[in-house]
Amino acid sequence: MTEMFSLNGQIAVVTGASRGLGYEMARALAQCGARVYLTARGADQLEQAAATLREQGLDARAMAFDLADPDACLGAIAEIGAAEGRLDILVNNAGINAWEPLAEASTVTWDRVMGTNVRGPYLLCREAARLMVARGYGRLINIGSAMSVVGREKITAYVASKHGLAGMTRALAAELGPRGVTCNMMAPGYFRTDINTAILARPGYERGVSARIPLGRWGNPEEVGGVVAFMASRASSYMNGHILVVDGGLTETFVLPVDA
Numbered sequence: 001m002t003e004m005f006s007l008n009g010q011i012a013v014v015t016g017a018s019r020g021l022g023y024e025m026a027r028a029l030a031q032c033g034a035r036v037y038l039t040a041r042g043a044d045q046l047e048q049a050a051a052t053l054r055e056q057g058l059d060a061r062a063m064a065f066d067l068a069d070p071d072a073c074l075g076a077i078a079e080i081g082a083a084e085g086r087l088d089i090l091v092n093n094a095g096i097n098a099w100e101p102l103a104e105a106s107t108v109t110w111d112r113v114m115g116t117n118v119r120g121p122y123l124l125c126r127e128a129a130r131l132m133v134a135r136g137y138g139r140l141i142n143i144g145s146a147m148s149v150v151g152r153e154k155i156t157a158y159v160a161s162k163h164g165l166a167g168m169t170r171a172l173a174a175e176l177g178p179r180g181v182t183c184n185m186m187a188p189g190y191f192r193t194d195i196n197t198a199i200l201a202r203p204g205y206e207r208g209v210s211a212r213i214p215l216g217r218w219g220n221p222e223e224v225g226g227v228v229a230f231m232a233s234r235a236s237s238y239m240n241g242h243i244l245v246v247d248g249g250l251t252e253t254f255v256l257p258v259d260a
């Protein structure tokens with residue numbers, strides 16, 4: 001049974017793994033036996049994250065680059081391909097949000113969000129797929145959001161980017177499936193991480209969100225690790241083009257903060 005979840009001997013990349021959800025995904029993949037390349041922009045925090053995993057006996061390496069820089073994306077996958085001769089798992093986790101009412105929204109914000117949340121993952125998928133198709137096996141996992149399946153106000157660029165990433169996931173599932181490479185999305189709901197610092201500071205916000213979630217609480221970052229490890233493993237062999245929402249039931253239910 002445990003064999004189908006084993007990632008022994010596999011090479012994985014997790015973007016945005018210096019903290020938050022990505023760190024927990026990297027930790028889970030490494031615990032299942034993979035050598036994991038952690039990426040992010042900030043080299044110090046990234047090196048520290050990789051060092052912490054190595055102290056736990058895990059195989060973790062840091063690779064700092066900016067996802068918004070196309071050449072850096074191409075270079076990163078080329079470097080891993082040259083060093084390892086293979087790439088089995090790519091987790092496109094890094095992402096940014098920007099709060100802007102539509103009337104105040106700028107194209108600079110739009111381009112920054114799209115460059116990080118869609119173009120970067122697209123380039124990494126494209127380059128990773130070359131290595132995966134050559135060996136007839138691979139797992140592309142894009143990290144979306146509840147905002148990949150529903151919309152909300154004042155974060156138009158983010159919602160558009162996460163819907164775009166969902167569409168890309170389905171397109172790649174169709175194109176790469178016949179060649180042994182699956183592409184799926186894990187879509188988190190609300191988790192306590194840095195990306196939510198601004199909204200967590202708003203009085204009553206955390207409680208208000210919890211009231212809409214059947215599990216009655218925000219997620220803990222550790223709760224995404226096992227899900228992504230499953231998606232990266234052979235246990236998910238017949239799953240392709242799927243959006244797996246991990247949100248405590250937020251988007252699958254209709255919970256109102258009033259008695260029925």
Ligand SMILES: NC(=O)c1ccc[n+]([C@@H]2O[C@H](COP(=O)([O-])OP(=O)(O)OC[C@H]3O[C@@H](n4cnc5c(N)ncnc54)[C@H](OP(=O)(O)O)[C@@H]3O)[C@@H](O)[C@H]2O)c1
Pocket residue numbers: 015016017018019020021022039040041042043045065066067068093094095096116143144145146187188189190191192193194195196
């Ligand atoms: N937390 C939630 O509630 C939630 C909900 C739905 C979806 N998500 C999605 O889950 C993913 C992870 O979110 P999180 O909450 O863990 O965010 P986080 O705590 O803010 O961490 C983001 C990570 O991405 C890296 N990153 C940001 N911009 C980057 C860039 N241009 N190039 C390379 N790395 C970059 C950050 O490192 P540097 O800043 O050093 O680059 C950091 O490692 C995101 O795609 C987010 O949209 C999160």
